[in-house]
Amino acid sequence: GQIEGHGTDTHEMVLIPRGEFMMGALERDTAAEDYEKPRHKVVLTREFLIGKYPVTQALWGNVMGTNPSKFKGFKRPVEQVSWFDVVDFCNKLSEKEGLEPCYVITGERVECDWAAKGYRLPTEAEWEYACLAGATTAFSFGDSEAESDAHAWSAENADDKTNPVGKKKPNGKGLYDMHGNVWEWVMDWFAAHP
Numbered sequence: 001g002q003i004e005g006h007g008t009d010t011h012e013m014v015l016i017p018r019g020e021f022m023m024g025a026l027e028r029d030t031a032a033e034d035y036e037k038p039r040h041k042v043v044l045t046r047e048f049l050i051g052k053y054p055v056t057q058a059l060w061g062n063v064m065g066t067n068p069s070k071f072k073g074f075k076r077p078v079e080q081v082s083w084f085d086v087v088d089f090c091n092k093l094s095e096k097e098g099l100e101p102c103y104v105i106t107g108e109r110v111e112c113d114w115a116a117k118g119y120r121l122p123t124e125a126e127w128e129y130a131c132l133a134g135a136t137t138a139f140s141f142g143d144s145e146a147e148s149d150a151h152a153w154s155a156e157n158a159d160d161k162t163n164p165v166g167k168k169k170p171n172g173k174g175l176y177d178m179h180g181n182v183w184e185w186v187m188d189w190f191a192a193h194p
Contacts, residue, residue, distance in 0.1 A: 020044065
């Protein structure tokens with residue numbers, strides 16, 4: 001999950017309806033890696049909730065009792081966390097809120113109980129579907145990275161650091177920082193498309 005970035009552990013979630021979309025890079029996108037192609041149809045059969053903002057250092061600290069981030073600030077996204085750290089965070093946040101944890105962790109083996117009502121990482125398909133928010137372009141705001149300044153933090157506008165969440169325009173679903181600021185973990189391990 002992602003949360004509201006105002007120094008609290010309040011969660012603001014957005015409901016993403018089930019649906020279908022074309023996942024992966026456009027064939028004409030020369031900046032995309034080959035493993036991001038071919039673009040292919042994906043059908044999501046269930047609605048899901050996703051955080052309006054990336055997980056802030058405030059929430060991470062309230063749940064985990066630590067702040068591993070290099071760029072400190074309660075309203076900044078947490079970074080310097082591994083996939084395993086994030087899975088552990090999801091379970092601890094679920095327990096803190098009285099929800100059934102989604103993950104069974106045995107050493108380095110992690111299994112997801114998809115029926116559990118606790119927090120979990122989105123799948124790559126869920127993340128991309130939420131990120132694009134119905135757009136058929138390379139980004140939720142269009143095809144050109146030149147248009148990104150209002151919507152995303154990048155090497156050109158971020159001053160070589162993370163920035164407080166929610167300062168750029170949201171996508172069409174009201175989600176912030178889906179492009180830029182930090183890399184985001186998803187449930188699936190990396191694999192080439194399709």
